[in-house]
Amino acid sequence: MAFTDTKGRYASFGVVTSLPEEVIDAFWYIIDNYLKGVFQLNELIQFELLNKAGQISFRFSEKNLPTTIIFDSPYSFDPFYPRKIYVTDNQGKETIMLADEYSLM
Template sequence: MNSLPGEIIDQVWYIIDNNLQGMFQLNEMIGFNLTNQKNHLTFEFLQQDNVVASFDTPFPYAESFPEALWVYDDGSSQIILLPNEQM
C-alpha cells in the first residue's frame, strides 16, 4: 500500500501496540475508518462494524487518504490493506 505516508502507517502500529492491545480483544483483521476532525487525521477503531474508539493524530488530514483500512496480524505476519485489496 502506498497511499499513506510512512509516518501515518507507523501511527497505525503505534495505536495497535499502545492503545488497543490489552484493552480490546483483537481479531486477526483490525478495521479503522480514517476521518477528518478539525483538519487532522483521526483513526476510528471498528469492531463488528461499530466505532468503539477514536484516536486523534497531529497529522493533517488529506482528501487523498483512503476512507478505511484493515490491518492483518496473525502473530507472525502483519500487513496493512485497503478494504478493496486482497491478501
C-alpha cells in the first residue's frame, strides 16, 4: 500500500515555481491527516485545484476509489495556478508534480 512508509518528500521544479509553500504543505497535510489510513492509496494520486469563492479547494480522486473528496482551504485562489497536481510514491519517496511533469516520466 502506497503512502505508508515515507522516506522523503519532494516537490518538482514546476510545483515549487508555480505554487506557494503553504499550498504545497497543504497537500502533505491532507494526505497525512485525511487520506492515509482511511483509504488504500495507489502509488499515484490526483488532486485538482478549484476556485471556491476566491479560495482554493483541493479535489482528491483516485482511479480505484468511487469517492471524490473536496477539501476547502483558507488560501487565495490564483487563476494562474496549475489545475491538476499528481502525487507519487516511489518506494517511500513521495513527490508532488504537475500533470505535464508526470507525463514526461
